[in-house]
Amino acid sequence: MLNLERLRTLHAISTTGSVRGAAEALHVTTSAVSQQLSRLEREVGQQLLERQGRGIRLTGVGDLLAEHAGRLLQQVELIETDLADHRGAVAGSLSVAAFATAARGLLPPVLHTLRERHPGLSTRLTELEPTESIAQLRHGAVDIAVVQDWPEEPITVPEGIACAPLLEDVLDVALPARHRFAGRDAVTLVELRDEDWVSWPDDEICHGWLGNTLRRNGIEPRVEHTASEHSTQLAVVAAGFTVAIIPRLGRGPTPAGVRFVPLRPEPRRRVFALWRNSTTNRPAFQAALGALQDSARQCDTTRVDDPG
Numbered sequence: 001m002l003n004l005e006r007l008r009t010l011h012a013i014s015t016t017g018s019v020r021g022a023a024e025a026l027h028v029t030t031s032a033v034s035q036q037l038s039r040l041e042r043e044v045g046q047q048l049l050e051r052q053g054r055g056i057r058l059t060g061v062g063d064l065l066a067e068h069a070g071r072l073l074q075q076v077e078l079i080e081t082d083l084a085d086h087r088g089a090v091a092g093s094l095s096v097a098a099f100a101t102a103a104r105g106l107l108p109p110v111l112h113t114l115r116e117r118h119p120g121l122s123t124r125l126t127e128l129e130p131t132e133s134i135a136q137l138r139h140g141a142v143d144i145a146v147v148q149d150w151p152e153e154p155i156t157v158p159e160g161i162a163c164a165p166l167l168e169d170v171l172d173v174a175l176p177a178r179h180r181f182a183g184r185d186a187v188t189l190v191e192l193r194d195e196d197w198v199s200w201p202d203d204e205i206c207h208g209w210l211g212n213t214l215r216r217n218g219i220e221p222r223v224e225h226t227a228s229e230h231s232t233q234l235a236v237v238a239a240g241f242t243v244a245i246i247p248r249l250g251r252g253p254t255p256a257g258v259r260f261v262p263l264r265p266e267p268r269r270r271v272f273a274l275w276r277n278s279t280t281n282r283p284a285f286q287a288a289l290g291a292l293q294d295s296a297r298q299c300d301t302t303r304v305d306d307p308g
Contacts, residue, residue, distance in 0.1 A: 004076070006040040007069035008140070009033055010048065014058060014066035015139040025141040040065075073140060074160065074278045090287045091120035097133035098125065098146035100228070102271060105250030106146065106166070106295050113291040121284050129204055130155065137161065137274055144288060145274040150209055152216075155272070162280060164289065166271045166296040169249040172260045174233070176240040182259040189217040189263065198225040198233045198242040210245060213267065234258050248301035271296070 012022035013033070023030045041048050048062035058066060094114075098107055107125050114123050128136065130147035137145040138158055146166070149155035157163050173187060181187045197214075199221075200207040207226070214221040224242055227233050231252070233244045238257030246260070247269065254260060273292055279285045 009036040011069040090118040101250035
C-alpha cells in the first residue's frame with residue numbers, strides 16, 4: 001500500500017519544483033525528502049525523478065503519481081474538514097503565510113483575536129512573498145495565504161484555490177524632507193522622472209511592479225539601492241539621495257527627514273486571502289477568515305491622513 005506521507009513529499013516536489021523547495025515547505029531536511037522519495041520509488045518499482053541540468057524533474061510516472069497524490073491529499077483534507085465541521089470546535093492548528101506589510105499591519109490583531117476567542121486553536125504566522133505562500137498553500141504547508149496584486153498586474157489563482165478580497169492599500173511617495181516637492185499636496189510620477197529610487201530586491205514582486213509602473217509613465221527607473229525592509233528604504237530616503245514608494249499598510253511612524261506625499265493618480269494594491277477549497281467548511285478556517293476580515297475593516301489605508 002502506498003504511504004500517504006511519501007505521496008505528500010512527491011506532491012511537494014511537484015508543486016515547488018525541487019527537493020530543497022519541498023523540504024522547506026514540509027519543514028524537514030533535504031535528506032529526509034530524498035529518503036522518502038527513494039522509499040516511494042521502491043514501493044512503485046519505477047523511477048520518479050531524473051536529472052535535468054543542475055536540477056531535477058519528475059519522470060512521466062512521477063508526474064502521473066503526483067497528480068493522483070494531489071487528488072488524494074485533497075480528499076483526505078475534505079474528510080478532516082468534514083470531521084472538524086461535525087465536531088464544531090475551533091481547535092487544532094492553523095498556519096497563515098503573509099507578505100511583510102500584511103504580516104505587520106494585518107495579522108497581529110488576528111493572532112490576538114484567535115488566541116482570546118479560541119484557546120484550543122494554535123495559529124502560526126510565516127512571512128513569505130506571495131509566490132512562495134501560494135506554492136506552500138497548494139501542497140498544504142500553509143492553510144491561508146495573504147497575498148497582494150495590482151489591478152494592472154493581477155495575480156493568478158491556481159485551480160482548487162478560493163479567494164476573498166480583504167482591502168485596498170494606497171501607496172505614497174517618500175521624499176527627503178528638503179526635497180522640492182516635500183511640501184506639495186500631491187505629486188505625479190512624471191514629475192519624479194529624474195529621481196533616483198530605492199526599491200525592493202529584484203526577486204520580490206513589488207520590485208517588478210515599481211519598474212513596470214514607472215515605464216508605463218515613460219520613465220526608465222534608476223534604482224540605485226534595494227532593501228526588503230521599508231525602514232531601511234526610508235533611512236536611505238532620509239539621507240537625502242533617493243525617493244521610494246511606500247504602502248500605508250503596516251507603515252510605522254514617519255522617520256525624521258522623510259515626508260510622505262500622495263501620488264496622483266493614486267496607486268493602489270489589492271490584498272486577498274487565499275485558501276484551498278477543501279478547507280472552506282473547517283471551523284478553524286472560518287474563525288481565522290472572519291478575524292482577518294475584521295482586521296482589514298479596521299485598516300482604512302485610503303485616508304490621506306493615515307497614521308504614519
